[in-house]
Amino acid sequence: MTETDTTSGSASGQKARFELGTGPGRVLVWFYGVFTVAAASRSIVQMILAFGRAPLAYVLSAVAALVYGFITYSLVRGGEKARRTALVCCAAELAGVLLVGTWTLVEPSAFADATVWSYLGRDYLFIPVILPVTGMIWLRRAKNV
Known part of the structure; x- marks a missing residue:
């Protein structure tokens, strides 16, 4: 269903929402859901067991979990509002991945422990750097539907 379709085919003239979580968006929902759980679990365990060892790394993993969840x-x-908000969040996520990933590549000793975004997401098969790009492509495509 596109934004130009009516909700029930009647003459009401109301525009239906484009469903972002359908088609390829369903795969994005799955990946973002899995990464929400993975990043949140990682950060919670790390903060409980050894927060003093690498607080910045563990807080960054928690921030990643919040971004993924949102x-x-x-x-x-x-x-449309959710699409625009998700697009901004994907751009912020990509900026975070590139910033933290580059930082860890240039200065490996900068963090006492890895984050979800360290080394551009190497510990997660580089999905943290691929996911926001894919998300932004899908969200930009969804605008034109």
């Missing part, structure tokens, strides 16, 4: 919610919610 993008997941936006994709599931759908609609």
Whole structure:
């Protein structure tokens, strides 16, 4: 269903929401959901067991989990406002991945422990750097539908 379709085919003239979590968006929802759980679990365990060892790294993993969770919610919610919000969050996520990833490549000793975004997401098969790019492509495409 596109934004130009009516909700029930009637003459009501109301525009239906484009469902961001359908088609390829469903795969994004799945990946973002899995990464929400992975980043949150990692950061919670690390903060409980050894927060003093690498607080910046563990807080960054928690921030990643929050960003992933918000993008997941936006994709599931759908609609133009959620699409725009998710697009901004994907751009912020990509900036974070590039910043932290580059920082860890240039100065490996900068963090006492790895984050989800360290080395551009190497510990997660580089999905943290691929996911926001894919998300932004999908969200930009969804605008034109």
